[in-house]
Amino acid sequence: MFEEADTGQEAVMPEETTADRDWWRGAVIYQIYPRSFNDSNNDGIGDLNGVTARLDYIASLGVDAIWLSPFFTSPMDDFGYDVSDYEDVDPMFGSLADFDRMTRAAHERGLKVMIDLVISHTSDQHAWFKESRASKDNPKADWYVWADGKPDGTPPNNWLSLFGGPAWEWDSRRCQFYMHNFLTSQPDLNFHNREVQDAVLDVARFWLDRGVDGFRLDTVNFYFHDAELRDNPPLNSDGAPSTVDPTNPYGFQNHIYDKTRPENLVFLERFRALLDKYPGATSVGEIGADGQAVELTASYTEENKRIHMAYSFDLLTPQHSAAYIRRIVEEMNAGIGSGWASWALSNHDVQRVASRWGAGKNPAKFAPLGAALCASLRGTPCLYQGEELGLPQVEVPFEKLQDPYGIRFWPEYKGRDGCRTPMPWVKNNANGGFSDAEPWLPVASEHLQLAAFEQDKDEGSILNRNRAFFAWRQDKTPLRKGDMVFLESPEETLVFTRSFDDATILCAFNLSAEPATITLEGLTLEDLGAPGFTGTADGGTISLQGLDACFAKVKS
Incomplete structure (x- = not known):
């Protein structure tokens, strides 16, 4: 059994070397969804001290870094991806002091720390937006994407939100519409304003100064919009959607004006220049763009110029034949140029790979195979919490759903809660040892049989097979680089x-x-x-x- 991490002493960080600056290339990154990882204060929600208590477990996996999904101050409309204060920790997750202790403890164990940076939008409760919406002539009036409606009162153009409906919301204070690619409570920042760019770079600097080793950049191709606000054309003349979710009209448009704008490349060069002032700091971007993954990964990760690596959703789909995987990876390798890809088979936004690709297959064999495959491709693999245990997707009943995306499109699309349920640590506990209180999402009974400390006892378990493989991979430079x-x-x-x-x-x-x-x-x-x-x-x-x-x- 893994004991709580000792954080009583300050960590002494090793001197940076030239080799360390390249640590991210082929490293294994372990993604933590903090509210579902480990609850240290028994309020039913995971927290930073809970992560600290499990660092010995994480280090035992043979991974190189952790990536934490957002823990910033937030009203939690989108569970932290709606930030109201970039430079503080939401009380449900702890405090800045807790974050600092966690970071020191991770570094003591040889683990790098990466955090989610969500800067394409903020919460409507952020001080920046409160000031921006107050009038049309205040100092932050142009910090968000504001526009007048058409003469008939309808939105400025046809742009759509990923979460359903128009990407525009009427604001009665300014009597204008503001843009939101996601929830109405997640207004988009206006990156055409240099002051906005400076402000988000200051946010990155704040966390780099606290010792983080890099960032996962949420929706990295969404930062800029077309300044002329031109309508998006339809994706296909026959009206067929692009996405695997035909219930969402977002997939019917060719999103050439509301995201993936050329100005983004210039900003990413500014972002990289900041990172380069912190030796060893790295970045991985999330690219959401149908049919452009190779092109954007190549341009966004051009060596020494923009971000270090990027991932798309091409291996996060239901398609999983050998021919499909080969085609996706070969196309990336052929077109990426000097750039670098990151690969994942699961994350907090998609159905777990054990169910999506492993349905009908022996999970004891499939789960280690999938993890090893991902870690053998050219690029940097990300392992989502619970993937090392072979956890399947959970069927969360409608009355227990928390995800606004799932609630909106139920029952055809059931949202993301099924991959976000709490980590099971022990078998003989209704909450899986995650918390003594009722968890924010239910712990699945089928997950209890796969609990981490239960698998720890079995040398042939999925967990121990994954550990053994990642430990074996550590000194295999060809598999990393x-x-x-x-x-x-x-x-x-x-x-x-x-x-x-x-x-x-x-x-x-x-x-x-x-x-x-x-x-x-x-x-x-x-x-x-x-x-x-x-x-x-x-x-x-x-x-x-x-x-x-x-x-x-x-x-x-």
């Missing part, structure tokens, strides 16, 4: 090499439940015995059981 080339292989298998300097590792994955034998002409392989998998390499032949993997050194 190497180039990647796919090789031809049978259907429902993926075979590729990762090469760095003179070392090449071949990776083979069988996504089918049936055994597979792969013969590779012209290659001589030496089995590396990756823990947790039974696949073998003998000469040029790879033998894989169902849902199995093999890693081998390519001998020259």
Whole structure:
């Protein structure tokens, strides 16, 4: 059992080295959704002290960094993604002192700390917005996207909110509309205003000065809008939506004017210049753009120029055939140029991969396979809390839903609560050891059987197989930083090499439940015995059981 982390002494940070500045390339980042991770004060909501108490557990996973979803002061309309004070901790999560203790404790354990930076919009309770909406001539009047309506009183244009309905809300104080890409209580900042850019850079500087090692940039391509407020055209002439959720009209538009504007590149250069003043500081951006993932990742992560890495939703979809995965990854590798991708199979916004890709498959085999695959692709893998346990998606009943997105589109779309339920720590407890109080979302009974401390006792558990693999991967430089080339292989298998300097590792994955034998002409392989998998390499032949993997050194 993992004990609460000792934070009684100040951490002594190692001197920064040139190598440390590149730590993020191929690092494993563990995403924490704080309100669902661990509750230290028994109010039913996870908190920063709860994270600190589980740092030994996190360090045992063999990951390199943690990324915390928002913990800033917020009315919690969108559970922290609506920030009302960027430079303080919401009392439900603790205090700035608690954050500092957590950061020191993480650094003591060799873990980098990354935090979510949500700067495309704020809460309507933020002091900036309160001042902005007060009049048309106050010092912050132009800090948000304001516009007059059409002569008939309708919104300025046809832009839509991701959460349903128009992206414009009428404000009776200014008698104007303000733009919101998400909830009406999340007004968009006006990045065309240089003062806004300076203010959000000051926010980043505030947290860098407190010792954070980097940022995950929420909706990084949403910062700028078209200054002329031109209408978005329809995506397809036949009216077909782009998204997997046809219930949301947002997917019917080609979003060329309300996001992904060229001015964003210039701001990201300013952002990178700030990060470069803090050796080792890094950034990973969330790109939400149908059909543009490769192009935007390449431009947004151009080496030494803008952000360090970015991820899209291309592997967060229901599609998961070997052919689909290969196509997505090959297109990224071919088009990314000097940039760097980040890959994830689960996060706080999508159905858990154990259910989305693993439905009908043996979870004890599929979960470690998925984690190893993600960590073997060229890029930086993100592991979402509970993914290391193989947690499936939870069916949250309507009366227990908290997510405004799910409530709006129920029952065709059930929202994001099913992937946000509390972490199960112990088996014989209705709340899974997460809290002594009723949790903000229910703990699923099927999760109790997969509780972390229960799996800790079983050497062959999903948890321990993932730990063993990530520990084994640590010194495999080709898997962290190497180039990647796919090789031809049978259907429902993926075979590729990762090469760095003179070392090449071949990776083979069988996504089918049936055994597979792969013969590779012209290659001589030496089995590396990756823990947790039974696949073998003998000469040029790879033998894989169902849902199995093999890693081998390519001998020259």
